[in-house]
Every structure is written in structure tokens, then in C-alpha cells.
Amino acid sequence: MGSFKGHVVPGTLFLMVGIWHMWCCVYRYVANPKTFRVKVWNSVPGFGGRLKYLELYTVVIGAFIDLCIELLYATHLRFFVGGELNPTHFNNFEHSAMLVMFLIFGLIALLSEKTSFLPLPEGALCLVAATAFCAEYVLFYFHSTSHKGLEGYYHFILVLLIGLCILTSIGGALIPTSFPLDLSCGIAITIQGLWFYQTAFTLYGPMMPDGCRLKDSEIVCRSGDSEVRGELLANFQLFAMVFGVLVAVTGSYSFMASRFGYSNYRALQTEAANLDRD
Structure with missing residues (x-):
């Protein structure tokens, strides 16, 4: 069983990185x-280069902060009970393993970009990112916490979104000039962050569907x-997110094409027209 904060914190990170x-x-x-x-990452321009690596x-x-919350705060440092891993906090240990992978990805990218110790091409960094997403996928697919019913449906959608992150990251390594893949x-990544938020507000916040409630750390519904109805609401929420993100992307593309890319676009059109005449 998760919590509101446990979904909002990673959701915020994915949302920030995805939008950027x-x-x-x-x-x-x-x-x-x-x-x-x-x-696989994008530098922040200006400010004398001081914020270049802000994303990483x-x-x-x-x-690291989320790892400390999962591994230190949530477990209250009770890692072992009777000489074995504390079964009460298996889900926190699993979340920590996932966060370690993203921490490793960020450190590898920083080492690759800022030092000469680990000079990796962009395709290799894409594969490292895909590995981190694979760890996240395995975590939520084979979770020790038994997600059933409505909670399981929300996490199933999350697994699908993580799978898309894996495929597009690998695709970026294989086809490094593909704008659609990037x-x-x-x-x-953006929709995954939004879905973490949606899960938090639906299962652990004020948007719980009628007829369902949180009882003894489980989501129970009054009837089938x-x-x-809760699953259909989840489908609608996902559709609304996808539609909203696509509208935002289309709007940003139109804005930037008119402001920053118009001359290049016209030059390409002229070049294509010249080739057609030849």
C-alpha cells in the first residue's frame, strides 16, 4: 500500500523532467x-553556464531525497526483524532499489558530461536511462504489495506508461535522429508524472470514486x-491527460516554430521546392 506523499514526490520529479x-x-x-x-537530458541556457546541468x-x-524518505524515514531504520528483512517495509525497500537506479543514471550522466573518466555517447546514456525505467517496471510489475481491484488497475496503467518510457529510450539510442521518438x-515521462499525481489524489486523496474507500490500508469498493465505475473513471482520467499533453505540445510547437524556427522552415521549403523543379 502506498501513500499520498509517496506518489506525489516521484510524480513531481517525473513531471518536471518530462515537461523540460x-x-x-x-x-x-x-x-x-x-x-x-x-x-537524454537537456542543458539550461544562460546564467553564465551555472545552471547548465540543472536537470541532472x-x-x-x-x-536521493526520495531514497532517504523511503529507506530512512518510512522504515524508521527498522531494516531487520528477527535477523531478517522487515516484511512490513518490503515495498519501501523495493522503491529504494528503483530510486537507486535513477540516482546512478544521474551520476553517470554527470560524470560523462563533466569529467573525462566516463565519456559515454548519447546513445549509451539513453540505454542507461532505459535500464532505470526497466528497474521501475520490474518493481511495479512484481510488487511485493498485492495490488488488487481499483488500486491494481491504477498501477497497471502506471506499468504501461513505464513501458512506453523504456521503448522510447531504447528507440532514441537506436535512431538518434528521430524527433518523434525523443x-x-x-x-x-510527463504523463507518468501526472499519473502518479492522479493516483495520489484518487486513491489517497479527495477524488476517491463513489462506492469505494480506503479501509485498513486497502482500497475496497462496495460492489463490483x-x-x-472507478476503472472507467481511470480510463477517462488517462484520456484527459493524454489529450491535454498533446494539446500543450502542439501549442508549444506552433509557438516556437513561429518565433524561433520560421526562417529555417521557410529555407527548407525553398530547398525542397528547388529540388522538385530540378
Whole structure:
């Protein structure tokens, strides 16, 4: 069983990284489509380069803080009971393992970019990110906490979104010039962050469907019909998120194409027209 804070904290991290990834991906493409390359992380311009690695620091620091919450605060340092791992906190140990993978990804990316000890190409970093998402996928798919009913349905959707993050990250390594793959990765990360929020507000907050309630650390519904209504509501929530993110991406693309990429776009059109005449 999770908690409201336990979903909001990782949701915030995924949402911040996902929105930034989408914005930078669209900007880099409209600025110069011919030189576009997939990037697993994006630097922050300006400020004399002091915030260049802000995204990677956000991943590292955010994962570390969440790791401390899961491993130290939630368990109250009671790691072992009777010489064995405390079964009450198996889910916290599993969440910690997932967070360690994202922490490792951030550290590897920083070492690769800031030092000469681990110079990795962008494709390799994409695969490292895919590995972290794979760890997250395995965690939620083979969770020691038995997710059933409505709670299980929300986590099943989360697993699907994580799977999209894995596929788009691997695709970015295999096809490093693909704008759709890079943009899809940002969209998948953003929707995953939003879904963490939605799960928090629905299962542990004020948006619990009628006929369902939180009882003894489990989500129980009054009847099968109530559970089905809750699942249909989850489907609608997911559709609304996907629709909203796509509208936001389309709007940002139109804005940046008109402001930063118009001349390049016109040049490409002229070049294509010249080729057609030849």
C-alpha cells in the first residue's frame, strides 16, 4: 500500500523532467531540424553556464531525497526483524532499489558530461536511462504489495506508461535522429508524472470514486459495479491527460516554430521546392 506523499514526490520529479524534455526537444527541432539529435537530458541556457546541468542535478538530488524518505524515514531504520528483512517495509525497500537506479543514471550522466573518466555517447546514456525505467517496471510489475481491484488497475496503467518510457529510450539510442521518438519519451515521462499525481489524489486523496474507500490500508469498493465505475473513471482520467499533453505540445510547437524556427522552415521549403523543379 502506498501513500499520498509517496506518489506525489516521484510524480513531481517525473513531471518536471518530462515537461523540460518536451520543451527542449521541440525547441531544438524547430531551431534546426536538419541537425536534430536525440538527447537524454537537456542543458539550461544562460546564467553564465551555472545552471547548465540543472536537470541532472534535479534527478540526482530528487532521487536521493526520495531514497532517504523511503529507506530512512518510512522504515524508521527498522531494516531487520528477527535477523531478517522487515516484511512490513518490503515495498519501501523495493522503491529504494528503483530510486537507486535513477540516482546512478544521474551520476553517470554527470560524470560523462563533466569529467573525462566516463565519456559515454548519447546513445549509451539513453540505454542507461532505459535500464532505470526497466528497474521501475520490474518493481511495479512484481510488487511485493498485492495490488488488487481499483488500486491494481491504477498501477497497471502506471506499468504501461513505464513501458512506453523504456521503448522510447531504447528507440532514441537506436535512431538518434528521430524527433518523434525523443518527443514521445518526454510525453511518456510527463504523463507518468501526472499519473502518479492522479493516483495520489484518487486513491489517497479527495477524488476517491463513489462506492469505494480506503479501509485498513486497502482500497475496497462496495460492489463490483462501483469498482467498474472507478476503472472507467481511470480510463477517462488517462484520456484527459493524454489529450491535454498533446494539446500543450502542439501549442508549444506552433509557438516556437513561429518565433524561433520560421526562417529555417521557410529555407527548407525553398530547398525542397528547388529540388522538385530540378
